[in-house]
Amino acid sequence: MTSEIHMTGALEPRGSWTADRCSVAKALDVVRTRSALLILREAFYGATRFDEFAKRAQLSDPVTADRLRELVDDGILEREPYREPGQRTRQMYRLTEKGAELLPVLVALMQWGDRWLQDAGPPVQLTHEDCGARITAQLRCERDHEIGEGEIALARTSLART
């Protein structure tokens, strides 16, 4: 009951805000699949090579190849050729800025899984390197208030629709 978002302004229930232009839907169009998120997880964990992605994310080669290509096409990963002395040229995949900013999504998912799907507690933990304290994904307003349930309002922006 308290978990709802309160709407302000003239927001009709089935206007363009809900599905067409909704950023959630658009984001899901880009990272709709499980494999894409798992590959991203491994990118954050430091994977850069084809093999690492396939093995660590436990994906078959074809799926790994498809997903890597799509993620590169979407500007989330970038290929970079490199060459170690004496070796032939290889490719590595690295997160772009656009890709790196998906981290809060991953962390929020992990945190929810930790809380609701793990019987024996979280298998791994993210900590702040500087101070060692545990990291969480949370909602804050620009005045730095923590956002509790039911404290959210939804407003149509003036920028919307040209």
Place this chain on the structure above:
Amino acid sequence: MTSEIHMTGALEPRGSWTADRCSVAKALDVVRTRSALLILREAFYGATRFDEFAKRAQLSDPVTADRLRELVDDGILEREPYREPGQRTRQMYRLTEKGAELLPVLVALMQWGDRWLQDAGPPVQLTHEDCGARITAQLRCERDHEIGEGEIALARTSLART
């Protein structure tokens, strides 16, 4: 380069932390589909009835029914019969606590979509009801430091693996 998570301790690249017990993977097993997230979005926006979910999320009836059933089975939504005076009994779907805690995931997705996929700026905005300031999903440590790129360490917890 700075977007990686630094690993500490004896974390082998392909151990159980990566895929099997990983909370990201487990969470994705529950909310793997686009339709599930869109229905959740509408639940946060206040939808409670079958029709609202189908129309607002722009999903066909069968998919809506499937997804609602699964979300109820997974404890993310709960059905509740209610009866308005003079009407027959109806069902409503409401977020459980488990479901409500997926909000950071949705907000993080929305925020990313706003930033990277919207040309004309965000179509809607979330604001803090108490103070009116805009809301973001962000990473914080327990000592309330904001987490910048590359400031994250990953450690295996002592609780993992019985």
Place this chain on the structure above:
DNA sequence: CCGTATCCACAACGATACTG
């Protein structure tokens, strides 16, 4: 209003085998 039944199309994924 709240769904179910049926059918169909396409996407996602694994397994296996093969190439530079």
Place this chain on the structure above:
DNA sequence: CAGTATCGTTGTGGATACGG
């Protein structure tokens, strides 16, 4: 090591029609 080609299976979702 870094993929591609092919095949088969299941998942996801729309369209349509129907029932309590």
